[in-house]
Amino acid sequence: MNSIQSDNWFASQFLNQRETPNRSDFLIALIICLVGLAAYVRTLAPDILYGDSAEFQTLAYTLGVTHSTGYPTYLFLGRLVGFLPINAPAWRISLLSAISAGITLAGVYLLARYFTKNRVGPALGALALGISYTFWSQAIIAEVYTPGMAFTVTVMLLLLHWMDEPKGRNRVLFLAALIAGIGFGVHASVWLIALPAVGLVSWRIWDPRARLKDWKKPLIYAVSGAFLGLIIFLAAFLISDRIDSPTSFINTALEPSRIFWDLDSEDFNTSIKRLKMTVISEQWGDSLFPGGDFSFSDEWNIFVDRLTYLEFSGLLIFFAFLGMISMLIRYPAGGVFFSLYFFVSLFFILNYQVGDKYVFYLCLYIPLTAAIGAGIGFVLELIQSMLNLI
Numbered sequence: 001m002n003s004i005q006s007d008n009w010f011a012s013q014f015l016n017q018r019e020t021p022n023r024s025d026f027l028i029a030l031i032i033c034l035v036g037l038a039a040y041v042r043t044l045a046p047d048i049l050y051g052d053s054a055e056f057q058t059l060a061y062t063l064g065v066t067h068s069t070g071y072p073t074y075l076f077l078g079r080l081v082g083f084l085p086i087n088a089p090a091w092r093i094s095l096l097s098a099i100s101a102g103i104t105l106a107g108v109y110l111l112a113r114y115f116t117k118n119r120v121g122p123a124l125g126a127l128a129l130g131i132s133y134t135f136w137s138q139a140i141i142a143e144v145y146t147p148g149m150a151f152t153v154t155v156m157l158l159l160l161h162w163m164d165e166p167k168g169r170n171r172v173l174f175l176a177a178l179i180a181g182i183g184f185g186v187h188a189s190v191w192l193i194a195l196p197a198v199g200l201v202s203w204r205i206w207d208p209r210a211r212l213k214d215w216k217k218p219l220i221y222a223v224s225g226a227f228l229g230l231i232i233f234l235a236a237f238l239i240s241d242r243i244d245s246p247t248s249f250i251n252t253a254l255e256p257s258r259i260f261w262d263l264d265s266e267d268f269n270t271s272i273k274r275l276k277m278t279v280i281s282e283q284w285g286d287s288l289f290p291g292g293d294f295s296f297s298d299e300w301n302i303f304v305d306r307l308t309y310l311e312f313s314g315l316l317i318f319f320a321f322l323g324m325i326s327m328l329i330r331y332p333a334g335g336v337f338f339s340l341y342f343f344v345s346l347f348f349i350l351n352y353q354v355g356d357k358y359v360f361y362l363c364l365y366i367p368l369t370a371a372i373g374a375g376i377g378f379v380l381e382l383i384q385s386m387l388n389l390i
Contacts, residue, residue, distance in 0.1 A: 020164060021113045028119060029106035036130050037102035040139040044098055048090040053142040055249065057090040060142075063240050064248030070278040072236035073185025074144050093142040100150035101139035104366070105130050107153030111370040114160050114334055115327045116377030118384075125323075125373020129365055132311045134358060145362050148187030153366055155180045155193055156341075160334060163204055170218050173201070174225035181229015185236055189363045192348060196341040203333050237279065241271050250274055290353045299350040306358060311365070316372050323375025338367040 021029075048054060052067065059066050060078030074096075081096045082089060105126045112122030129135055138145045158176035162169050180197070183190035205218050245251070254261075254277060255268050267273055308314055327335035342364060349360045 019113055021110045025113050029109050032109050032126050033102040033106035036105040040098035040101055044140045045094045047088050056142040057093045058247050060093045062245040062247045063243050064245030065240050065250050067249045068278050069188050070237055072240050073182055076236055097139050097146045100146040103150040104153050108369050112373030115374035118377035118380045121377025122373035124376050125369045128316055128372050129369040144187045145359050148189050151183035151186050151190050170221040174221040177222045177225030178229040181226045182232050185233035192345040195344050196337050200337040287353050289351050319375035320368050320371040323371035326378045327374055342367045
């Protein structure tokens, strides 16, 4: 192969190869979603659980306020699923996690398809997430983590969709910001996407020659969507707070134990103060950037050990690394967006000191498994191209 052929081959493999999911991809994504859902439903927790899951199963019906951060959006979604006339009431709330897990798998497949022409790689990336230990464990119980991932992956897909034609799709940008705002009431990790999203939008609309109105319009749509989403989230919290269920976390746990938090009854006498206690989680403020004997390097080692020995194999991590490189070359804006989301999220999560931190890693698995899909896809493309040259 001469140098000109090599250059042409390299360009055909890397440059200007950005993909956009089509109807066939959405059909494949639907199949992946349904297969995943079937697997999780088959292994779904059959009835009432314990701990936080029992709290969610109860409060989804009574609509009280849960432990921090309140999770009002999650509770209303759980209540909607709770209307299904199948199985036990507690089972239906766990079903929300299974549905969300299926949506997340479909979303990972579609995300990876933006970075590779191959479809097998993205499907295997979704499979890697679907059978990973922590993801499956959270997909079969009443918890907020797979619903939070479903919201995050949806926002990511909408942002990449908007990137194709930003001037004509500002409503897509509005919808992405709206879902992100509402998603704060599912799990706070949804808002880890905020900084990378701002960077992606800024990248796309940046043009020093553009007129002011060309800048203002997408920004107005984005800010309006996020603001409306937060208003909906706040309304959901205030409704739950107004109901003042006797099963509410504030009534059953937080207020009776206020002496341990150096609180008194006046800290709970208005909705705004109760919002501060639950959503802002003032009593857990020391858990983020805790200081003292906290070691970032130790937390990093724990994360890497879990990632490579429990969740994914070393080979899959290699494909993720390869996939991230191909993402950055083939679709720089999307690649930077994924990288920024991963490392910004990782920074905050590693500096958050709680007992069940491993479940917070789950949001990192979205860009990771999308990169795995892109990496496998690239290798398969490479093999196909080499076979074509023979």
